[in-house]
Amino acid sequence: MLRQMGKMTGLAPFHIAFPVDDLDAARHFYGNVLGCPEGRSSADWIDFNLYGHQIVAHRVDTPRARPAHNPVDGHDVPVPHFGVVLPPAEWQALAGRLKAAGTNFVIEPHTRFPGQPGEQSTMFFHDPAGNALEFKAFADLEQLFAK
Numbered sequence: 001m002l003r004q005m006g007k008m009t010g011l012a013p014f015h016i017a018f019p020v021d022d023l024d025a026a027r028h029f030y031g032n033v034l035g036c037p038e039g040r041s042s043a044d045w046i047d048f049n050l051y052g053h054q055i056v057a058h059r060v061d062t063p064r065a066r067p068a069h070n071p072v073d074g075h076d077v078p079v080p081h082f083g084v085v086l087p088p089a090e091w092q093a094l095a096g097r098l099k100a101a102g103t104n105f106v107i108e109p110h111t112r113f114p115g116q117p118g119e120q121s122t123m124f125f126h127d128p129a130g131n132a133l134e135f136k137a138f139a140d141l142e143q144l145f146a147k
Contacts, residue, residue, distance in 0.1 A: 011012075013053045016082055018131050019060040025128035026057040033101045034094070051084045057129075059100050073112045078124060078132035085144065091121055091137030098125060106132065117146035 020026040026092030028108045030048045036055070069076035084132045086094065095109040096120060107124040119135040138144055 008072065011052075015054045015056070017058055018082070018129075019062075020057045020127070020129035020131070021060065022128060023057065023059050029127050030055070032095065033081070033103070035097070040073040041066060051086070053084065055082075067130070075107050075124075077134075078106055078126075081124065081132035081134045083134040083136065085136045085138065085141070088121065088137040088139060093124055094135055098123070106145070118143050 023044075025116055027038065027046055029047075030050075031038055032048070036048035036050050039049060039054070041047060043059075048055050068079045070079050071077070093110075098105075103125050105123060105125050107122065109121065111124040112122050113119045113121065119139065120143070122134060124132060124134045126132055130137065
C-alpha cells in the first residue's frame with residue numbers, strides 16, 4: 001500500500017529499466033512466457049506491463065557484470081533481481097507456465113521459511129539476457145514484512 005500523509009491509498013506501480021542484448025528474445029520471454037502486455041517500443045527499448053508495473057528492456061551492447069549471490073535459507077540467491085509478489089494461485093500458474101516453457105530455474109519453485117514468520121513460495125530464474133527474476137507468493141500477505 002502506498003503511504004500518503006499517514007494514510008494507506010493503494011499500491012503505486014514501480015518502474016524499472018534493465019539491460020538486454022536481444023530485443024526479440026526479450027519480447028518473446030516477457031510477452032509470451034511471462035504474459036506481459038507490450039506497451040511502447042522503439043528500435044532500442046520495449047515497455048512491458050508486469051502485473052501493473054512498468055518494466056523496460058533496453059538493448060545494450062556492453063558486457064554484463066559478473067553476477068553476485070547471497071545465501072538465503074540454504075540457497076544462493078542471485079543479486080540483483082526483481083519480480084512481483086503474486087497471490088498463491090497466480091504464482092502456481094506462473095510456475096506451471098515457466099516449467100512448460102522449459103525455464104531453467106536458478107532456484108526451483110519451493111516454500112521458504114516454512115512455519116516461520118514470512119513463510120513464502122518463491123522461484124528464481126533468468127531472462128534470456130541473464131537478468132535474475134524472483135516471483136513470490138504469501139498465503140498470508142500480512143507476512144510480507146514479518147520479522
